[in-house]
Amino acid sequence: MPKDHLYSTTITWTGNKGSGTMDYRSYDRDYIITVDGKADILGSSDSAFLGDKSKYNPEDLLLSSISSCHMLWYLHLCSKNEIIVIDYKDKAVGIMEELADGSGKFKEVTLHPEVLIADKAHFELAESLHKEANKMCFIANSLNFLVKHEATFKAENN
Incomplete structure (x- = not known):
């Protein structure tokens, strides 16, 4: 039974x-994201849209959400399959298309996980679990564009 x-x-x-918003250049795009009990996040639009490049923009946060959700599911699946992950880093890259009317959308995101596992004998299974993690990820399941994976693996016991 589904659970909300x-x-x-x-x-x-x-x-x-x-x-206020008297004209397009009369205001800053800055904002604060607040979640009860957590540190605030300072945000702005991308500098291409007159935002503050030193602050997180919605596109940064979308990529971070996709990447972190995938990682958390991946670590869970590795644990469940007795694969010991020692280190994990992902360099997510997204392609957003801006349309002529100023609107836009992400066309795709590619995750580039760099995974260090304890035993190289598990490389094949470890790689296959990225597909499973993508199927399980709440964020990836909510998107209308492709999320790709180009993982690299190293093992402590090379």
Whole structure:
């Protein structure tokens, strides 16, 4: 039986320079993401859209959500399959297409997990678990574009 989980965030725009959104350049794109009991995240739009490049933008956060959800499922599946993961790092890359009317969408995301496992005998199974993690990931299941995986593996017992 399906089970619902409720999540709640608050976004507060902090970019009013005194005249609100009087025109396109009269305001900053800055905001604060607040989740009860957690540290705030300072956000802005991408600098290509007049945002502050030193702050997280929605595109950064989307990639981070995809990557972290995949990693957490992958680690779970490895644990369940008795594969010992020693280290995991992912360099996620996304391609977003901006359309003529200014709207846009992500076309694809490629995850590049670099995984260090304890035993090289598990490389094949460890690699196959990325597909399973993608099937299980709540975020990936909510997307309307392709998430690819180009994982590399090393083992402590080379």
